Amino acid sequence: DTAVSQTPKYLVTQMGNDKSIKCEQNLGHDTMYWYKQDSKKFLKIMFSYNNKELIINETVPNRFSPKSPDKAHLNLHINSLELGDSAVYFCASSLTTWGLQETQYFGPGTRLLVL
Amino acid sequence: AQSVAQPEDQVNVAEGNPLTVKCTYSVSGNPYLFWYVQYPNRGLQFLLKYITGDNLVKGSYGFEAEFNKSQTSFHLKKPSALVSDSALYFCAVRDQAGTALIFGKGTTLSVSS
Numbered sequence: 740d741t742a743v744s745q746t747p748k749y750l751v752t753q754m755g756n757d758k759s760i761k762c763e764q765n766l767g768h769d770t771m772y773w774y775k776q777d778s779k780k781f782l783k784i785m786f787s788y789n790n791k792e793l794i795i796n797e798t799v800p801n802r803f804s805p806k807s808p809d810k811a812h813l814n815l816h817i818n819s820l821e822l823g824d825s826a827v828y829f830c831a832s833s834l835t836t837w838g839l840q841e842t843q844y845f846g847p848g849t850r851l852l853v854l
Numbered sequence: 855a856q857s858v859a860q861p862e863d864q865v866n867v868a869e870g871n872p873l874t875v876k877c878t879y880s881v882s883g884n885p886y887l888f889w890y891v892q893y894p895n896r897g898l899q900f901l902l903k904y905i906t907g908d909n910l911v912k913g914s915y916g917f918e919a920e921f922n923k924s925q926t927s928f929h930l931k932k933p934s935a936l937v938s939d940s941a942l943y944f945c946a947v948r949d950q951a952g953t954a955l956i957f958g959k960g961t962t963l964s965v966s967s
Contacts, residue, residue, distance in 0.1 A: 743897075770953065772953075772954065774955075779959075780892075780942060780959070780960045781957070781959055781960075782898075782944065782955075782957040782960075783957070784949075784954035784955070784956075787953050787954060789953075794953055795953060795954055797954075829897060829898065831898075833953075836953045837953065839884075839886045839948045839950060840886055840903070840905040840948075842888070842900050842903060843888075843900075843955055844900065845890070845897045845898040845899075845900075846897055847896060847897040848896075848897050850895075
């Protein structure tokens with residue numbers, strides 16, 4: 740069973756469209772994250788949620804809106820897609836929010852290409 | 855602010871030889887350090903972490919990392935490299951002001967047969 744899963748795996752879309760990426764974890768973790776990996780492979784946190792509550796909201800355009808219907812799911816909705824949004828988006832989860840020693844487990848990534 | 859640096863963009867090593875992928879860190883307080891590996895078109899896989907205790911941490915796939923507080927380093931090592939170890943390796947530190955991982959820029963490891 741996949742611990743952290745994301746759908747879709749690939750997403751190709753036109754500028755201006757709205758799209759969503761879904762993430763689910765079956766690890767029983769309380770905290771979930773979205774990271775962005777740019778074309779140079781640089782990874783940066785976007786958001787984190789603890790049991791459906793927003794914890795981290797980095798300097799991300801408000802076109803990006805995370806939604807957590809329950810603690811096992813964290814979706815990412817992107818409005819008015821721009822060329823610069825092309826990247827790989829990784830979902831991750833950890834047992835709790837504040838355990839600094841805890842491991843974060845990552846999903847396979849969603850490769851978004853905006854044309 | 856916490857940060858990690860991976861000074862090498864690429865490391866090349868012959869199969870069977872030992873490998874080292876370097877990482878240095880800057881933190882206020884105790885460091886919580888992680889290594890992840892990313893194979894082509896795949897997600898990040900956890901290799902190992904340093905929390906406290908022994909300076910030599912053993913992880914998955916025969917990898918280990920040596921924590922050195924005086925040199926603020928956390929280098930990833932393997933005694934004998936395999937071609938299948940070729941991948942992108944990330945060092946990360948836990949952001950003590952929040953919950954996120956702060957990643958280095960990554961080091962591409964290429965193991966030749």
